[in-house]
Amino acid sequence: MSKVLIIEDEVAIADLEKDYLELSGFHVEIENNGNRGLARALSEEFDMFILDLMLPGVDGFEICKKIRENKNTPILMVSAKKDDIDKIRGLGLGADDYITKPFSPSELVARVKAHLSRYERLINSSVQENDVIEIRGLKIDKTARRVWVNEEEKQFTTKEFDLLAFLAQNPNHVFSKEELFSQIWDLESVGDIATVTVHIKKIREKIEFSTTKPQYIETIWGVGYRFKV
Numbered sequence: 001m002s003k004v005l006i007i008e009d010e011v012a013i014a015d016l017e018k019d020y021l022e023l024s025g026f027h028v029e030i031e032n033n034g035n036r037g038l039a040r041a042l043s044e045e046f047d048m049f050i051l052d053l054m055l056p057g058v059d060g061f062e063i064c065k066k067i068r069e070n071k072n073t074p075i076l077m078v079s080a081k082k083d084d085i086d087k088i089r090g091l092g093l094g095a096d097d098y099i100t101k102p103f104s105p106s107e108l109v110a111r112v113k114a115h116l117s118r119y120e121r122l123i124n125s126s127v128q129e130n131d132v133i134e135i136r137g138l139k140i141d142k143t144a145r146r147v148w149v150n151e152e153e154k155q156f157t158t159k160e161f162d163l164l165a166f167l168a169q170n171p172n173h174v175f176s177k178e179e180l181f182s183q184i185w186d187l188e189s190v191g192d193i194a195t196v197t198v199h200i201k202k203i204r205e206k207i208e209f210s211t212t213k214p215q216y217i218e219t220i221w222g223v224g225y226r227f228k229v
């Protein structure tokens with residue numbers, strides 16, 4: 001259930017907004033004070049903020065700015081004056097939408113729904129993108145467990161893939177062979193750190209243009225390996 005935080009000092013308006021949003025299936029919480037609203041907006045997880053401009057404590061302009069410095073959660077700003085809307089736009093605070101009082105509750109609900117579904121699509125698409133790592137012609141699809149080098153697909157064994165994906169997911173971090181062995185191979189596996197060396201060699205043969213001058217997996221002498229970005 002999507003969680004909405006209303007920051008609004010006029011109790012009647014806040015309650016009206018809450019009632020309509022709850023009827024539409026949202027979980028709604030209210031803060032009547034700017035300081036408390038801002039603190040909760042930053043420390044708790046909400047899916048959307050409905051933010052009044054004139055508030056006791058911190059005002060809506062400042063709250064919007066502070067939320068945007070930390071989160072991409074949609075913000076709908078509510079104002080009593082049309083002039084304020086121009087001001088919000090002019091300040092470039094990063095609010096997603098604006099609505100002036102008085103507004104019809106159903107219009108508010110429609111806008112909240114629109115922003116939430118847009119935001120969910122955005123989140124879902126970035127989650128999917130994160131499953132694909134792309135660095136300088138090397139593409140690793142972690143979900144499909146496939147690897148391409150300059151558009152050409154390469155075949156990897158299970159452990160080769162696990163090792164490559166692990167290194168690529170932790171770029172610029174130097175791992176010792178012992179660390180890599182314990183990450184990728186389970187305790188019952190027969191083998192030792194030489195196994196890591198052998199696998200790195202095989203991976204390099206598949207992804208590197210020159211295995212003597214690797215551009216992806218770099219050897220840190222006396223320490224181990226790191227995936228260069």
Ligand code: CA
Nearest residue numbers: 009052054055
């Ligand atoms: Ca107010």
